[in-house]
Amino acid sequence: MKSHLKNEKEAIDDHGGRRDFLKKASIGGLGIGMLGVNNSSEIIIGEGNVQSKPAASAKIKITDIRCAIIANSAVVRITTDQGITGYAQGETSKPYLKPFVLFYKDYLIGEDPTNVERVMMKIRRLGSFKPWGSAVSAIEIALWDIAGKAAGLPVYKLLGGKIRDKVRCYNTNYSSRKADTVPKDYIEFGVNLKASKYGFTIFKVAVGFHGGMSRTVPNFTYGNTDSRFRGPLTEYGLKYMVDCVAAMKEGLGDSIGLALDMGPGFMLSDAIRVANALEPFNLMWLEDMLTGDYTPYVMADDYCELTRSTTTPTHTGEQIYLRQNFRELIDRHAVRILGPDPEDVGGIAELKWIGEYADIHGLQIAPHGIFSGVIGNAAQAQVGATMPENYIAFECSSIEQGIARIEMHTNNCNI
Numbered sequence: 001m002k003s004h005l006k007n008e009k010e011a012i013d014d015h016g017g018r019r020d021f022l023k024k025a026s027i028g029g030l031g032i033g034m035l036g037v038n039n040s041s042e043i044i045i046g047e048g049n050v051q052s053k054p055a056a057s058a059k060i061k062i063t064d065i066r067c068a069i070i071a072n073s074a075v076v077r078i079t080t081d082q083g084i085t086g087y088a089q090g091e092t093s094k095p096y097l098k099p100f101v102l103f104y105k106d107y108l109i110g111e112d113p114t115n116v117e118r119v120m121m122k123i124r125r126l127g128s129f130k131p132w133g134s135a136v137s138a139i140e141i142a143l144w145d146i147a148g149k150a151a152g153l154p155v156y157k158l159l160g161g162k163i164r165d166k167v168r169c170y171n172t173n174y175s176s177r178k179a180d181t182v183p184k185d186y187i188e189f190g191v192n193l194k195a196s197k198y199g200f201t202i203f204k205v206a207v208g209f210h211g212g213m214s215r216t217v218p219n220f221t222y223g224n225t226d227s228r229f230r231g232p233l234t235e236y237g238l239k240y241m242v243d244c245v246a247a248m249k250e251g252l253g254d255s256i257g258l259a260l261d262m263g264p265g266f267m268l269s270d271a272i273r274v275a276n277a278l279e280p281f282n283l284m285w286l287e288d289m290l291t292g293d294y295t296p297y298v299m300a301d302d303y304c305e306l307t308r309s310t311t312t313p314t315h316t317g318e319q320i321y322l323r324q325n326f327r328e329l330i331d332r333h334a335v336r337i338l339g340p341d342p343e344d345v346g347g348i349a350e351l352k353w354i355g356e357y358a359d360i361h362g363l364q365i366a367p368h369g370i371f372s373g374v375i376g377n378a379a380q381a382q383v384g385a386t387m388p389e390n391y392i393a394f395e396c397s398s399i400e401q402g403i404a405r406i407e408m409h410t411n412n413c414n415i
């Protein structure tokens with residue numbers, strides 16, 4: 001909390017003055033102010049009332065790009081010579097992105113921001129896998145925000161129009177696992193998830209390497225490295241995970257979907273054993289068992305073998321940059337569900353393209369999400385409204401914390 005307040009102060013000091021940021025951002029093409037949450041954890045997409053300056057006949061030009069660290073995430077603002085500004089946001093806990101955002105300034109000044117693709121062709125080649133695609137992705141989203149405002153339309157209209165009025169999101173619970181947790185404790189954990197007042201219909205829980213079990217559960221792996229982020233699984237480790245999932249399902253019931261964020265870290269043979277052992281629980285998906293979070297490679301061959309070996313749906317993709325790097329996964333049906341993050345993959349149009357390509361290959365899509373940022377969630381809702389019918393839900397890690405933090409940190413920020 002302290003560090004967030006410090007960041008807010010830094011953001012204000014950096015640029016001077018105090019303005020009501022949220023009020024300004026809420027009238028944008030991303031429709032931040034148009035968002036509502038119903039009791040089924042769906043983001044409601046309004047029809048518009050987008051207030052914008054009418055597009056002038058003269059070509060609109062980018063005049064500056066700014067970045068402030070608000071609530072520990074990089075918030076991007078692109079300004080133009082016609083007074084229209086665009087906002088976007090990098091994932092929480094990546095304050096180090098600021099200089100990377102500003103790096104692209106010289107490529108953007110003087111460009112017409114409403115020609116989104118033309119601008120992106122200048123900078124897209126200068127990004128990479130997570131987290132080095134984040135700055136490019138945030139700029140893409142801010143460009144769409146400007147394009148929407150200039151046209152007087154919500155961004156979903158520019159992406160092809162909405163096919164749904166409500167966009168489902170799922171909740172990820174990243175509660176730290178205590179060292180003395182035993183599998184039966186997960187019954188109460190599941191009960192508490194189910195009792196969430198937001199009425200989520202899908203939860204994702206970190207289990208395995210992603211849940212820190214390799215570091216907190218004795219004899220979980222045969223690994224003997226200090227980090228224990230990867231290693232061969234013991235029989236005890238396998239049974240421990242299965243028992244935890246069984247307990248969670250007992251508490252959660254079968255009317256709510258459960259997905260597991262599991263890796264990366266499993267050996268291929270262990271991943272196959274785990275996926276098979278978890279088949280009785282009808283899980284939504286197993287995420288990133290082999291590669292994923294912060295691994296700058298894909299390993300489609302291994303995912304093909306894993307996916308063919310089990311009826312439990314497999315999922316990956318949050319670290320992958322650009323549509324081209326999803327091609328092999330999709331062409332070869334290497335996983336059942338893709339999980340690109342619009343804040344890492346290159347933006348919302350990039351996500352839309354991957355969703356469409358996955359759909360014509362019989363695969364589903366459940367995008368990875370920003371931790372708690374209202375601007376990032378607004379962008380997810382805009383593109384989510386336009387995604388094809390293979391769309392499951394986007395990740396919304398913490399509505400409650402997110403709203404509280406945004407209210408706390410945006411009232412007096414100027415970027």
Ligand SMILES: [Mg+2]
Binds near residue numbers: 261287288292318
């Ligand atoms: Mg993940």
